[in-house]
Amino acid sequence: MHRIRHIEQLELLPYLGKWLVVASIVAALAGSASAIFLVSLDAATAWREVHRWVLWLLPAAGFGVGLAYHLLGKPVDAGNNLIIDEIHDPRKIVPLRMVPLVLGGTVVSHLFGASVGREGTAVQMGGALADQLTRLLRLEHDDRRILLMTGISAGFSSVFGTPLAGAVFGLEVLAIGRMRYDALFPCVVAAIVADQVCLAWGVHHVHYAIGQIVPVGAWSVLAVVLAGIVFGLAGMAFATAAHELGAFVKRHIAYAPLRPLAGGAAIAVAVWALGAWHYIGLGIPDIVRSFQEPMKPWDFLGKFAFTVASLGTGFKGGEVTPLFYIGATLGNALAPLLHLPFAMLAGIGFVAVFAGAANTPIATTLMAMELFGAGIGPLAAIGCITAYLFSGHTGIYHAQRVGHSKHRRHRMVVPEGLRIADLAHFLRQRREQERG
Secondary structure, eight states, rough: OOOOOOOOHHHHHHHHHHHHHHHHHHHHHHHHHHHHHHHHHHHHHHHHHHHHHHHHHHHHHHHHHHHHHHHHHHGGGGTTHHHHHHHHHHHHOTTTHHHHHHHHHHHHHHHHHOOSHHHHHHHHOOOOOOOHHHHHHHHHHHHHHHHHHHHHHHHHHHTTTOHHHHHHHHHTTEEEOOOGGGGGGHHHHHHHHHHHHHHHOOOOOOOOOOOOOOOOOHHHHHHHHHHHHHHHHHHHHHHHHHHHHHHHHHOOOTTTHHHHHHHHHHHHHHHHHHHHHGGGSHHHHHHHHHTTTTTOOTTTHHHHHHHHHHHHHHOOOHHHHHHHHHHHHHHHHHHHHSSSSHHHHHHHHHHHHHHHHHTTTTHHHHHHHHHHOGGHHHHHHHHHHHHHTTOOSSSSSOOOEEESSSSSSHHHHHOOOOOOOGHHHHHHHHHHHHHO
16 A cells, blocks of 8 residues: 555656646746736727727727637637637637737727726637647647646736636636646646746736725624625626627627627717716726725626627627626625725625626635735635625636536536536426426
């Protein structure tokens, strides 16, 4: 027995050595790509804020982005969902063209005033760059899955400056209720190194100060549970609205480049008519303000609407930073009703709405601790897990699988491995069979 155990430990050394090297290469690529992206994004945002008239060119910009994807990007148009699908069902290498297309498409979307995020871009770049090593290293399917997961972790970590959350996100986002621990070491290495690489390029991330954190007690726990329910419902509503609008637009506008053109025109008119300039772009200044002072109670709805309109009509970018905005401003608005410090509940909302929309409660709890300090951990965990449960079996990533259903009733009927995009159709068919 001792001899077997000894040999087993020796066999781990080549495994650790291989993934230490491979994950570091992925991290260097993804961290550098994120640095270029973040610098470009800051420049685009600064220029747009000085030249507000550029908003009227948003329809033309949308048409240009749509045309580029129509002519060159059909194989990569699925974005994050393509990466997730390739991890579950490996078929072919993710085309390298995903990197310049999503980078350019996202920067253009921000430059002209769409309300989109940045996580999707970083994850897609990380995954696509990582997958180019598959052929070079002649990796089998199982190793390729791990390689793609390291790309997700590296991209997420480097774009937000949260290595622990990034590492777990690459493991947790693939399936509801299940994680693959065989990729834990590579994802942790990739996330930590990618963050350091991005910092080495001189990129710095926004820091948030939440001030007072109330002690864990009967009322604080109950209040955060109540807020978590609202955060989960908001995440579910966001994911559902974005998918429904995307499907509606595809049904009624056959030519893909015209979808963001129409969306861009509607967004530009709405921003001008409502004076809603703070609802476009990333919205980081408003996120920072939500930790410093009371916000308007409808701010989360404004960002919700403009982000759904942008993503649903085909503009490129991510969902996560807008979800941070929605969660932080919603938490800020709920704080007086629940008798909690508005900065603290804004911080919990910041991560909890994302937890509900992406079905990643562990990664978001770690993100709260990395961004706001370890003291918020217990209450953030309660908020994120509650939001995760109450967001249902929906999500912003429709390629996500059902690994272990959230509720006992679903576990009785839903097969493991089902894409959440197919869940509604499956349940509808089952109800029809039961009636028949």
